[in-house]
Amino acid sequence: MSRVTAALLDEHWRAQARIGTGVSAQSLAQWSRVTPHSLEESGAAWLAWMLALIRSERRRSRDQAAAFYRLYRALETGHTLPPLSGEHVDESTTLGELREDWARQTETIRRPEPDDGEEIRLDGFDWPEEPVDAHDRAAVASLISQGPAKVRKDVAQAATEQARGRLDDAGYLEELEDASNSAGRTSANAADREALRAGRDLIDRASRQDRRAIGWARVTDGNPCAFCAMLASRGAIYGSQTTAASGGRRKPQGSADGRARANRRPPVSREDLTRYHNGCHCQTVPVFSRNDFMTPDARRFDREWQEVTRGKAGAEARAAWRRHIESSR
Known part of the structure; x- marks a missing residue:
């Protein structure tokens, strides 16, 4: 992998x-207006604001x-x-x-490069449309489950376990605040993930129909x-089952990696690559060449896996x- 490509992937x-x-920061700021004492009303207002954002x-x-x-x-194909x-x-x-265009979209300063004038041919292609309704449904479900629904569950559990009868009890009020703060953090992480859904989905679906993408x-x-x-x-x-089963990189018989099968990583599927947890900022990118695709971080993780799992x-x-x-x- 070239230095230029590695830098772009990092960017x-x-x-x-x-x-x-x-989005996560704004979610936390807006969540401060949500109160367990009027959860239905304040939670609905928070949800509407967050969905628009x-x-x-x-x-x-x-x-x-x-x-x-x-x-x-x-950069990869010309x-x-x-x-x-x-x-x-x-x-x-x-x-x-x-x-x-990249600098404009990312609001960054672009420095001139020696190969800026290199001609790049355009292939015919129809970009996939965003499934807006499906993405909206996913966002609503995620925000509710990690926000208002979580508060409701935690508050009900606290009330049941403590069996308190007074809503102004200091311990109970503290648990209400803890439940609300916890839901604020989890819903902010969910909002982070939902904001990135469209970009990840675009690369995923575009690469599926891109005839030059091979992995x-x-x-x-x-x-x-x-x-x-x-x-x-x-x-x-x-894309082929043969190379995917071997981790995508063919190793010659008798090589060090070929002998170190005892600590080989678990099999990875394409579906695994496109799974993201809340708060995750990893990305899945297409590969256009069978040359070894390893970012600097990936090479480090490769070495560490071999060391940590030896035997x-x-x-x-x-x-x-x-x-x-x-x-x-």
């Missing part, structure tokens, strides 16, 4: 993370993802896709123009969980890996 997850963390930020996430995809594909807007363009563009890989954020780090350590997962297999290896990652987060 991509960071740009998306800024969207998610911004998430819809807006999903559009930003989607526009950013398309700009990333176009530039990334150009070909790109038409603009997401569908506006008429010539049969070619330049790397400089694609970089300008996928996980790019981690700066603080991945054990599962996400393991996914990244696998490198590329290719272990199965559940024992996974447990050792989880302890290692959690201790370093």
